[in-house]
Amino acid sequence: MDWNNFYDKLLNxxxxxxxxxxxxxxxxxxxxxxxxxxVLALVLGTLLAAMRVSxxxxxxxxxxxxxxxxxxxxxxxxLLFCGLGLRDTLGFMAQAAPTVSGYWLAVAGLSAxxxxxxxxxxxxxxxxxxxxxxxxxxxxxLPFSQSLRLVILPQAFRxxxxxxxxxxxxxxxxxxxxxxxxxxxxxxxxKQLFDDVGATVPLFFGFAIGYMILTLPTGLLFGWLAxxxxxxx
Amino acid sequence: xxxxxxxxxxVAANGNDAPLVELKNVNKYFGSVHVLKDIDLxxxxxxxxxxxxxxxxxxxxxxxxxxxxxxxxxxxxxIDGQPLPIEGKALARLRSEVGMVFQSFNLxxxxxxxxxxxxxxxxxxxxxKAQAKEEAMRLLERVGIAHQAEKYPAQLSGGQQQRVAxxxxxxxxxxxxxxxxxxxxxxxxxxxxxxxxxxxxxxxxMTMVVVTHEMxxxxxxxxxxxxxxxxxxxxxxxxxxFFTNAQSERAKDFLSKIxxx
Numbered sequence: 001m002d003w004n005n006f007y008d009k010l011l012n013x014x015x016x017x018x019x020x021x022x023x024x025x026x027x028x029x030x031x032x033x034x035x036x037x038x039v040l041a042l043v044l045g046t047l048l049a050a051m052r053v054s055x056x057x058x059x060x061x062x063x064x065x066x067x068x069x070x071x072x073x074x075x076x077x078x079l080l081f082c083g084l085g086l087r088d089t090l091g092f093m094a095q096a097a098p099t100v101s102g103y104w105l106a107v108a109g110l111s112a113x114x115x116x117x118x119x120x121x122x123x124x125x126x127x128x129x130x131x132x133x134x135x136x137x138x139x140x141x142l143p144f145s146q147s148l149r150l151v152i153l154p155q156a157f158r159x160x161x162x163x164x165x166x167x168x169x170x171x172x173x174x175x176x177x178x179x180x181x182x183x184x185x186x187x188x189x190x191k192q193l194f195d196d197v198g199a200t201v202p203l204f205f206g207f208a209i210g211y212m213i214l215t216l217p218t219g220l221l222f223g224w225l226a227x228x229x230x231x232x233x
Numbered sequence: 234x235x236x237x238x239x240x241x242x243x244v245a246a247n248g249n250d251a252p253l254v255e256l257k258n259v260n261k262y263f264g265s266v267h268v269l270k271d272i273d274l275x276x277x278x279x280x281x282x283x284x285x286x287x288x289x290x291x292x293x294x295x296x297x298x299x300x301x302x303x304x305x306x307x308x309x310x311x312i313d314g315q316p317l318p319i320e321g322k323a324l325a326r327l328r329s330e331v332g333m334v335f336q337s338f339n340l341x342x343x344x345x346x347x348x349x350x351x352x353x354x355x356x357x358x359x360x361x362k363a364q365a366k367e368e369a370m371r372l373l374e375r376v377g378i379a380h381q382a383e384k385y386p387a388q389l390s391g392g393q394q395q396r397v398a399x400x401x402x403x404x405x406x407x408x409x410x411x412x413x414x415x416x417x418x419x420x421x422x423x424x425x426x427x428x429x430x431x432x433x434x435x436x437x438x439m440t441m442v443v444v445t446h447e448m449x450x451x452x453x454x455x456x457x458x459x460x461x462x463x464x465x466x467x468x469x470x471x472x473x474x475f476f477t478n479a480q481s482e483r484a485k486d487f488l489s490k491i492x493x494x
Contacts, residue, residue, distance in 0.1 A: 136335065137341070138325070139302070139328055139332075140357065140405060141326065142325065142356060143321070143325040232342070232387035233387055
């Protein structure tokens with residue numbers, strides 16, 4: 001056993017400290033992608049859920065098809081499609097700087113994918129709202145859209161805050177394949193560092209812990225919110 | 234409650250006799266089960282019609298067809314002369330004119346008592362927040378819940394929740410109020426507080442269709458009893474006639490079972 005090499009690969013925190021700036025900007029990029037994709041996925045997912053319970057069959061069919069397509073396609077494929085298909089082949093955002101187009105294409109792919117999961121989570125939340133709530137809303141004279149927006153969805157959201165947290169945690173970790181859409185975030189930074197200064201265990205753990213710093217509080221926040229916002233019946 | 238009965242009936246006698254709710258030849262099926270059979274029913278303005286009958290006989294279904302929470306397969310339903318729209322905005326508008334009180338209250342669980350009452354007026358009638366609140370507080374005062382306006386439904390007893398549900402329906406200024414077994418989910422000591430509110434409403438001339446098992450209320454507040462069994466209107470009569478001198482065997486049998494205790 002080569003003890004020098006062992007020390008170098010396992011316990012040498014040098015590369016980690018020397019490159020902390022790059023690591024930090026890598027995670028900043030991850031946060032920027034996560035935040036925007038989370039917002040868009042929640043909006044699009046809510047819209048899809050509304051369509052899936054709407055009385056208009058065309059809307060239901062469209063949303064169902066969307067969910068089944070996006071949920072059953074690997075994310076890497078979707079992001080690859082955004083980068084290669086949308087930009088390189090179809091010329092979408094081809095004029096923009098690579099950092100800008102990479103960001104928005106990754107946001108598009110990731111939020112489109114995550115929206116399918118948000119939709120299904122929210123739909124299960126809608127199923128927890130007693131039918132009487134909808135009947136009461138209708139009896140007061142609220143049309144379908146308002147019944148949904150003012151009575152059903154607020155209660156459905158509160159019922160699925162914790163599972164929505166899981167969806168978002170999965171999404172944050174899913175940002176790690178954004179490189180295939182041309183977006184340079186934390187995992188891409190790690191890979192770059194491995195190539196440049198060699199793969200060391202502290203470097204690897206540093207990145208793993210970096211993701212946990214993002215995801216653990218997300219889980220705690222959503223767990224706390226779920227308790228706080230729970231609807232008592 | 235007994236001495237209020239003559240007053241109730243006087244209202245109907247003086248009231249406009251125009252039909253407010255008309256069901257003509259209404260039929261409904263749940264799959265192969267024929268739950269409403271050739272129902273013809275007219276409810277006049279200011280009239281209190283109490284629907285009674287054995288469980289599973291179609292009482293609730295009948296009540297729910299009047300604001301189209303249940304669709305019908307045949308026949309027509311007119312509210313104030315207008316046919317019940319199939320769906321969409323027109324149906325929503327019509328529903329806002331028909332108050333509904335459910336067996337399980339169905340207060341909006343995520344909204345306060347006050348918000349429960351103001352939601353319809355602000356969103357459907359487009360009242361200002363202040364106007365809606367003022368009127369809601371007046372209604373809550375009337376049903377005795379004003380001091381709990383900031384609480385959530387789950388913090389109230391069943392009787393209190395049901396009184397809020399009545400206030401919520403009244404806030405829309407309905408032409409007619411439907412009560413679908415409003416006291417069936419309540420503890421005995423809470424039934425009276427809800428029936429008192431309903432009796433007051435009846436006395437003030439509100440048009441009401443009430444599905445209930447409360448024979449005391451039926452006797453005292455109703456202008457007319459409609460007895461339904463097996464999806465059919467078996468007998469229609471004044472409360473006195475119905476309870477003392479029922480004509481049909483089915484009604485006699487029903488009454489003999491419920492009035493002995």
